[in-house]
Amino acid sequence: AQSVAQPEDQVNVAEGNPLTVKCTYSVSGNPYLFWYVQYPNRGLQFLLKYITGDNLVKGSYGFEAEFNKSQTSFHLKKPSALVSDSALYFCAVRDALYGGATNKLIFGTGTLLAVQP
Amino acid sequence: NAGVTQTPKFQVLKTGQSMTLQCAQDMNHEYMSWYRQDPGMGLRLIHYSVGAGITDQGEVPNGYNVSRSTTEDFPLRLLSAAPSQTSVYFCASSYTGTRSGEQYFGPGTRLTVT
Numbered sequence: 001a002q003s004v005a006q007p008e009d010q011v012n013v014a015e016g017n018p019l020t021v022k023c024t025y026s027v028s029g030n031p032y033l034f035w036y037v038q039y040p041n042r043g044l045q046f047l048l049k050y051i052t053g054d055n056l057v058k059g060s061y062g063f064e065a066e067f068n069k070s071q072t073s074f075h076l077k078k079p080s081a082l083v084s085d086s087a088l089y090f091c092a093v094r095d096a097l098y099g100g101a102t103n104k105l106i107f108g109t110g111t112l113l114a115v116q117p
Numbered sequence: 118n119a120g121v122t123q124t125p126k127f128q129v130l131k132t133g134q135s136m137t138l139q140c141a142q143d144m145n146h147e148y149m150s151w152y153r154q155d156p157g158m159g160l161r162l163i164h165y166s167v168g169a170g171i172t173d174q175g176e177v178p179n180g181y182n183v184s185r186s187t188t189e190d191f192p193l194r195l196l197s198a199a200p201s202q203t204s205v206y207f208c209a210s211s212y213t214g215t216r217s218g219e220q221y222f223g224p225g226t227r228l229t230v231t
Contacts, residue, residue: 034219036222041225042224042225043121043222043223043224043225044160044209045222046219046220046221049218049219090159102148102167102213103148103211103213103218103220104150104162104165105220107152107159107160108159109157109159
């Protein structure tokens with residue numbers, strides 16, 4: 001079965017320190033992977049995606065993610081955290097069964113990032 | 118450019134009542150979908166559509182109906198509300214096929230069923 005796992009419910013980091021939010025996936029075929037961010041009482045906002053190409057993907061607000069095929073991981077990273085980065089982060093993979101015909105996404109359960117000043 | 122809009126923002130229903138959550142997008146996206154978000158469970162797909170006149174069930178479709186008469190609109194109907202349907206509901210849209218990629222989300226509807 002296709003799935004996405006975010007093993008940490010919460011990640012705490014001090015402002016200015018690097019941050020990592022973990023994501024692993026299980027999908028047949030080549031994965032299409034996404035990261036979204038949700039600020040309180042808001043909808044989800046797209047951060048970045050991996051489809052093909054470089055394993056290091058750069059996205060919005062200084063975030064990047066590293067695709068590792070052998071470890072089936074797609075961890076979100078940022079070199080220097082800001083208090084304003086505090087939010088709920090979701091990893092998602094496109095349902096490989098239907099390919100691009102539907103664009104169905106399978107979401108992880110989310111990781112709450114808390115950046116302390 | 119409005120993107121994806123949802124109405125209402127908040128709604129309180131009594132058990133057994135019915136209602137329709139509205140969703141509209143102005144990006145000419147083929148794909149539209151409804152998710153519910155519950156604490157600790159991420160987003161779960163309720164129903165989706167790949168174009169006008171075409172809908173299909175997602176992971177948690179029971180108690181919900183959808184229709185897609187136009188490209189722009191994708192309403193979600195609760196037939197007989199139950200407390201288990203208390204949740205935050207998000208509508209999303211995107212292209213499909215070779216143009217598919219990120220989904221665009223609406224601001225959400227917070228529904229409470231008493």
